[in-house]
Amino acid sequence: MSSYNLLMLPGDGIGPEVVNEVERVIDWFNKNTDSKFEIEKDLVGGSAYDAHGAAISDAAMDLAHKSDAVIFGAVGGPKWDNVPFEVRPEAGLLRLRKELDLFANLRPAICYKALADASSLKRELVEGLDILILRELTGGVYFGEPKEITDLPDGQQKAVDTQIYTTSEVQRIARVAFELAKTRKGKVTSTEKRNVMISGVFWNKVVSEVHKNEYPDMELEHILADACAMQLVRKPKQFDLIVADNLFGDILSDEAAMLTGSMGMLPSASLGAVNETTGKRNAMYEPVHGSAPDIAGQGISNPIAEIASFAMALRYSFNLTEEAKLIEDSISAALDTGIRTPDIMQDGMKKVGTHQITDVIISEMNSRS
Ligand code: IPM
Numbered sequence: 001m002s003s004y005n006l007l008m009l010p011g012d013g014i015g016p017e018v019v020n021e022v023e024r025v026i027d028w029f030n031k032n033t034d035s036k037f038e039i040e041k042d043l044v045g046g047s048a049y050d051a052h053g054a055a056i057s058d059a060a061m062d063l064a065h066k067s068d069a070v071i072f073g074a075v076g077g078p079k080w081d082n083v084p085f086e087v088r089p090e091a092g093l094l095r096l097r098k099e100l101d102l103f104a105n106l107r108p109a110i111c112y113k114a115l116a117d118a119s120s121l122k123r124e125l126v127e128g129l130d131i132l133i134l135r136e137l138t139g140g141v142y143f144g145e146p147k148e149i150t151d152l153p154d155g156q157q158k159a160v161d162t163q164i165y166t167t168s169e170v171q172r173i174a175r176v177a178f179e180l181a182k183t184r185k186g187k188v189t190s191t192e193k194r195n196v197m198i199s200g201v202f203w204n205k206v207v208s209e210v211h212k213n214e215y216p217d218m219e220l221e222h223i224l225a226d227a228c229a230m231q232l233v234r235k236p237k238q239f240d241l242i243v244a245d246n247l248f249g250d251i252l253s254d255e256a257a258m259l260t261g262s263m264g265m266l267p268s269a270s271l272g273a274v275n276e277t278t279g280k281r282n283a284m285y286e287p288v289h290g291s292a293p294d295i296a297g298q299g300i301s302n303p304i305a306e307i308a309s310f311a312m313a314l315r316y317s318f319n320l321t322e323e324a325k326l327i328e329d330s331i332s333a334a335l336d337t338g339i340r341t342p343d344i345m346q347d348g349m350k351k352v353g354t355h356q357i358t359d360v361i362i363s364e365m366n367s368r369s
């Protein structure tokens with residue numbers, strides 16, 4: 001028997017609802033398998049700000065460091081629109097990423113067969129789509145200093161964000177890209193804006209060097225980030241794995257998410273480096289969607305991205321590949337029965353809520369094990 005510690009940070013908006021559903025899936029594993037998951041919970045985002053005046057407390061950060069994996073919901077909402085920038089809900093998420101050094105963010109965009117018509121693109125363009133956006137998550141313009149608004153002598157103000165990457169930051173994400181490519185189609189598409197940004201020239205150079213020196217057998221192509229955005233909607237299946245910096249990765253992964261039918265479908269894994277002595281790595285799993293305050297509390301949010309994020313935890317933190325697949329197959333089978341949450345609703349399908357779609361996913365898990 002193996003046991004694991006999970007820290008759950010449900011957050012705001014629909015975060016707590018979708019995290020509740022993942023807890024039911026985790027209970028299922030506790031009851032039916034030899035893997036036991038112990039769950040602790042804490043606050044993040046606006047709810048943490050309301051309780052502690054910070055977007056995440058030091059105590060919750062401690063728990064995150066000690067846990068085997070963090071399961072994250074979503075943060076933010078109009079209630080906190082006017083709180084100071086340093087303590088806005090998103091600051092909690094960014095602190096977790098930075099302090100746990102979760103530099104590699106895996107955002108798979110898989111179009112479930114049953115949902116090919118829910119995409120805004122034609123069925124033939126997205127059916128069978130299976131691409132991975134690998135986003136650098138702890139560097140770039142998200143964290144670069146200076147990041148400030150200052151006063152100018154003439155009475156104006158000036159705002160600065162800073163895009164910074166070091167050699168080792170680009171090397172380590174490039175290595176993750178090539179390692180993942182080995183398990184996929186052996187091809188990496190690296191994207192930047194080398195025609196405008198010197199940091200883009202640098203990114204391109206470092207990725208090319210890692211390729212030439214360490215992974216000469218893999219295929220590497222470079223594409224400008226704007227062209228990549230365009231090709232993603234023109235012919236998405238030309239890509240297999242796209243590696244991007246923090247900002248371009250943020251944008252391209254939202255675009256990729258929509259190809260699959262709904263933002264409510266896309267899970268993600270944020271991984272740190274493997275510790276050489278313990279063999280463990282820091283990790284956090286979160287849906288790509290946000291807190292959707294407009295539908296919070298109505299029981300209609302789509303829990304699939306959250307549940308699929310837990311499947312990624314099974315795969316990447318606990319090496320439970322079969323179990324991960326069990327969840328993913330059960331999600332797919334649940335969709336095949338024709339039930340849909342409102343975000344993926346289509347003609348002829350049956351509209352259900354957050355809890356009911358999970359009921360069906362769990363009963364599919366039962367019938368498959
Ligand atoms: C994401 C989100 C976050 C980001 C926000 C909530 C800070 O959009 O995870 O993609 O920009 O990274």
Ligand code: MG
Pocket residue numbers: 250251254
């Ligand atoms: Mg985003």
